[in-house]
Amino acid sequence: MEDQSSEQIYGLSTPSMHQLLNEYPLNQTESREIIDNILHSFEDVPGGLMVILNEIQSQIGYISQPIQEYISAILNIPVSTITGVVSFYSFFTTKPRGDHTIKFCMGTACYVGGTPQLMRKAEQILDIQTGDTTPDNHITMEVCRCVGSCSQAPVVVVDEQLYGRVRPSKIPPLIRDIMKTYEDS
Ligand code: FES
Numbered sequence: 001m002e003d004q005s006s007e008q009i010y011g012l013s014t015p016s017m018h019q020l021l022n023e024y025p026l027n028q029t030e031s032r033e034i035i036d037n038i039l040h041s042f043e044d045v046p047g048g049l050m051v052i053l054n055e056i057q058s059q060i061g062y063i064s065q066p067i068q069e070y071i072s073a074i075l076n077i078p079v080s081t082i083t084g085v086v087s088f089y090s091f092f093t094t095k096p097r098g099d100h101t102i103k104f105c106m107g108t109a110c111y112v113g114g115t116p117q118l119m120r121k122a123e124q125i126l127d128i129q130t131g132d133t134t135p136d137n138h139i140t141m142e143v144c145r146c147v148g149s150c151s152q153a154p155v156v157v158v159d160e161q162l163y164g165r166v167r168p169s170k171i172p173p174l175i176r177d178i179m180k181t182y183e184d185s
Pocket residue numbers: 105106107108109110111145146147148149150151153154155
């Protein structure tokens with residue numbers, strides 16, 4: 001029923017749309033309503049795509065490939081355009097994030113300054129790959145572009161807090177500090 005109403009609203013009735021509507025989180029009524037409301041509210045505003053992506057990121061928590069394809073079908077924008085925007089801005093993510101995010105700057109100064117070694121250290125400790133979230137959902141590891149503090153390379157950003165001139169030996173205490181917040185609660 002939910003699928004039909006959406007198809008009526010947008011005049012869409014294609015097998016690929018049916019497939020999309022069976023994909024998580026589009027197959028959840030609540031998520032679909034949130035996404036549809038955002039699309040309705042902002043599709044005609046100037047710069048609407050950025051506003052829509054921002055709202056979906058904020059309210060759903062990520063913009064997965066099925067969500068990108070859904071936006072593309074509804075707004076009649078090439079999915080490659082949407083994917084380009086989502087992958088350019090580090091604020092956007094295609095997968096759900098954990099409670100805390102550790103971002104490793106991969107700008108040139110940081111890369112040369114040792115970001116890959118920092119990432120390897122964190123991957124060993126957390127037993128995940130960069131881009132993934134720990135199974136307990138506590139920490140997500142991500143890369144980001146230059147954050148404008150090249151003089152402090154290599155830079156790591158934990159949630160909103162920036163750490164400069166980070167050495168691999170600094171990674172274990174950084175992670176311990178995050179984990180402490182769970183012990184205290
Ligand atoms: S390259 Fe990392 S802050 Fe600029």
